[in-house]
Amino acid sequence: xxxxxxxxxxxxxxxxxxxxxxxxxxxxxxxxxxxxxxxxxxxxxxxxxxxxxxxxxxxxxxxxxxxxxxxxxxxxxxxxxxxxxxxxxxxxxxxxxxxxxxxxxxxxxxxxxxxxxxxxxxxxxxxxxxxxxxxxxxxxxxxxxxxxxxxxxxxxxxxxxxxxxxxxxxxxxxxxxxxxxxxxxxxxxxxxxxxxxxxxxxxxxxxxxxxxxxxxxxxxxxxxxxxxxxxxxxxxx
Numbered sequence: 001x002x003x004x005x006x007x008x009x010x011x012x013x014x015x016x017x018x019x020x021x022x023x024x025x026x027x028x029x030x031x032x033x034x035x036x037x038x039x040x041x042x043x044x045x046x047x048x049x050x051x052x053x054x055x056x057x058x059x060x061x062x063x064x065x066x067x068x069x070x071x072x073x074x075x076x077x078x079x080x081x082x083x084x085x086x087x088x089x090x091x092x093x094x095x096x097x098x099x100x101x102x103x104x105x106x107x108x109x110x111x112x113x114x115x116x117x118x119x120x121x122x123x124x125x126x127x128x129x130x131x132x133x134x135x136x137x138x139x140x141x142x143x144x145x146x147x148x149x150x151x152x153x154x155x156x157x158x159x160x161x162x163x164x165x166x167x168x169x170x171x172x173x174x175x176x177x178x179x180x181x182x183x184x185x186x187x188x189x190x191x192x193x194x195x196x197x198x199x200x201x202x203x204x205x206x207x208x209x210x211x212x213x214x215x216x217x218x219x220x221x222x223x224x225x226x227x228x229x230x231x232x233x234x235x236x237x
Contacts, residue, residue: 016218018069040133
């Protein structure tokens with residue numbers, strides 16, 4: 001395993017990202033050959049990295065050990081267990097068809113992200129596109145779209161993607177938010193009202209599933225999964 005990846009195992013909150021990414025992976029039924037787009041990757045695209053690491057962990061037959069890591073409650077103990085698990089991984093074992101595009105509109109952040117992924121030997125699995133989410137070009141085969149909490153203009157991003165989906169095809173959107181009933185909303189913008197509005201505007205966009213962290217959870221984000229199928233009738237201008 002690259003020394004840089006081992007070092008990543010000691011990064012604070014990586015265990016939180018792995019836990020949330022694992023939940024999101026299950027919600028969207030990601031497979032070993034999936035192609036994903038993550039909008040709002042930033043200079044350190046931890047969610048794309050976490051998703052790739054989980055695939056490598058499962059391919060290595062370490063799923064039970066991974067579950068045991070996530071079940072730990074003490075922060076230091078959990079972080080140490082994650083670091084030890086990463087020490088066993090081979091980044092070259094990932095299915096070559098599995099791929100994530102990390103979208104980042106800021107040029108400096110995008111370049112730093114590319115440098116990091118190269119150092120981690122994960123640039124074969126995650127590529128960075130320096131473009132705003134509203135201007136994404138949907139590539140063939142990419143059917144799952146993650147939209148980060150800090151992305152501004154989520155509706156415009158989703159609309160841009162929906163307009164490009166071929167007739168009859170279905171895609172998934174995973175949109176992160178926070179609950180308004182607790183202090184998490186101080187960190188991220190709650191989007192429940194916006195989601196309700198777009199559900200009314202785009203009938204072909206159907207809420208499929210949701211996840212809200214339980215009381216006492218260290219996780220911040222709630223998650224909403226939508227299915228969109230481009231019907232024969234034009235739903236978008």
